[in-house]
Amino acid sequence: MKATVTGSLLALMMASVPLAAQEKTVVDLEQAYRSALQNNFGLRSEQAALKGEEAATREAWSGVLPQLDATASYGHSRFTRDFGVNSSITDTDEHTSYNVNLSQVVYSAKTFRTIGRANAGEERARQQLRNRSLETGYSAIEAYLAAQALAREIEVLENERASHSRRLEQMERMLSRKLASRADVLEAQATVDQTEADLTGLRTRYRAARQNFTAVTGLPLTEVQLAPLDEEQWRKTPEILQREWSAIALENSGRLGIAAADLDFARATRKFERAGHQPEIYLNARYSENDTFATNLREETRVEVQLRLPLYKGGATSARTRQAAYREEASKLELQHREQLVKVEVARLVEGLEGSYETIRALETARQSGLASLEAAERGFASGVRSLTNLLDARSRLASVERDKVREIYGNLQMQYELQQVAGVLGQQWLP
Numbered sequence: 001m002k003a004t005v006t007g008s009l010l011a012l013m014m015a016s017v018p019l020a021a022q023e024k025t026v027v028d029l030e031q032a033y034r035s036a037l038q039n040n041f042g043l044r045s046e047q048a049a050l051k052g053e054e055a056a057t058r059e060a061w062s063g064v065l066p067q068l069d070a071t072a073s074y075g076h077s078r079f080t081r082d083f084g085v086n087s088s089i090t091d092t093d094e095h096t097s098y099n100v101n102l103s104q105v106v107y108s109a110k111t112f113r114t115i116g117r118a119n120a121g122e123e124r125a126r127q128q129l130r131n132r133s134l135e136t137g138y139s140a141i142e143a144y145l146a147a148q149a150l151a152r153e154i155e156v157l158e159n160e161r162a163s164h165s166r167r168l169e170q171m172e173r174m175l176s177r178k179l180a181s182r183a184d185v186l187e188a189q190a191t192v193d194q195t196e197a198d199l200t201g202l203r204t205r206y207r208a209a210r211q212n213f214t215a216v217t218g219l220p221l222t223e224v225q226l227a228p229l230d231e232e233q234w235r236k237t238p239e240i241l242q243r244e245w246s247a248i249a250l251e252n253s254g255r256l257g258i259a260a261a262d263l264d265f266a267r268a269t270r271k272f273e274r275a276g277h278q279p280e281i282y283l284n285a286r287y288s289e290n291d292t293f294a295t296n297l298r299e300e301t302r303v304e305v306q307l308r309l310p311l312y313k314g315g316a317t318s319a320r321t322r323q324a325a326y327r328e329e330a331s332k333l334e335l336q337h338r339e340q341l342v343k344v345e346v347a348r349l350v351e352g353l354e355g356s357y358e359t360i361r362a363l364e365t366a367r368q369s370g371l372a373s374l375e376a377a378e379r380g381f382a383s384g385v386r387s388l389t390n391l392l393d394a395r396s397r398l399a400s401v402e403r404d405k406v407r408e409i410y411g412n413l414q415m416q417y418e419l420q421q422v423a424g425v426l427g428q429q430w431l432p
Contacts, residue, residue, distance in 0.1 A: 050122070157195060250343075266331040
């Protein structure tokens with residue numbers, strides 16, 4: 001089933017791509033998000049659970065509808081009738097019986113509370129599905145951003161390696177003309193080797209990130225490629241932080257939705273158990289037809305109102321009511337606990353975004369300084385007033401700043417989406 005859904009999604013995307021570009025289908029962040037929601041088995045499990053709770057609600061409603069049944073029986077009996085001392089008759093009989101019974105609840109608090117509890121269970125399953133969707137969607141976004149961030153780091157490091165390789169070739173030519181020492185060549189070679197080692201580590205992490213992306217979204221990166229992100233989205237951080245995220249989270253959080261639904265279910269369960277103390281009234285109707293020597297009642301039609309009054313069941317009803325009350329109190333405290341956790345999580349992400357925004361701005365300034373420093377080092381090296389070590393250090397510092405900036409930008413974007421997930425509004429920007 002997963003392969004079928006994935007294949008359908010890929011076919012749909014490839015149909016909209018020109019033939020010249022069908023070597024690899026380009027997948028953007030929204031497509032990765034939707035693919036994860038379609039292919040995730042955990043979500044399918046929650047969807048099946050919701051359908052089960054919907055059926056349970058329908059079952060609960062059946063308790064207030066008429067209950068009608070019919071029975072028919074046929075049998076053979078042998079009997080002896082005693083008429084006095086030494087006087088009896090033994091005979092056989094074939095008997096038939098037909099019955100139609102109708103029962104309709106007039107008042108039953110327990111039956112009505114059963115419907116309320118079933119509705120609460122259905123809502124709880126719906127909130128669990130919604131929260132699972134938020135978590136799955138965020139996992140897809142996180143995997144997408146992780147792969148893209150590593151790809152960008154590799155790009156920066158490959159540029160650095162190319163620069164160091166050119167410098168190594170220059171040193172080797174200068175050595176052949178006796179304009180550089182063997183130590184300079186070895187130092188340039190060591191720098192290239194170190195950069196290559198860093199690249200190897202990044203590529204290993206990138207392959208792991210690709211596998212994680214495929215596992216989460218069901219989209220193999222051997223067949224698709226990720227569309228580049230707009231890295232300038234980090235500049236919208238001040239605008240994003242103007243929203244009242246704490247209030248949004250308290251209203252829409254998936255985790256709080258589950259906790260609130262748990263509380264409603266516990267409350268409905270307490271009402272259901274307490275209803276076990278209350279009387280019930282039923283309207284019963286019955287029609288019977290008999291053909292047997294065992295009775296002279298051949299046909300009967302009966303209509304009655306029945307009162308059922310619970311008197312004593314060994315204290316079971318009271319015990320279940322107390323259990324439900326304690327569970328309701330526990331659910332209430334759990335809801336308050338989760339509200340505190342959500343507030344703390346929102347505050348953490350807001351502060352993290354504020355710090356990330358300032359860090360990226362500082363890294364931009366550092367990059368400009370690094371470019372100026374590299375340019376000065378190149379001019380100084382060409383004129384003989386700066387050493388090769390100074391030049392290589394300047395290039396490495398610039399690459400380090402660029403890598404830090406890439407990591408911080410993608411970290412900023414990830415926190416933006418994580419904040420939306422915690423607040424329960426993730427994916428709303430892609431709704432039709």
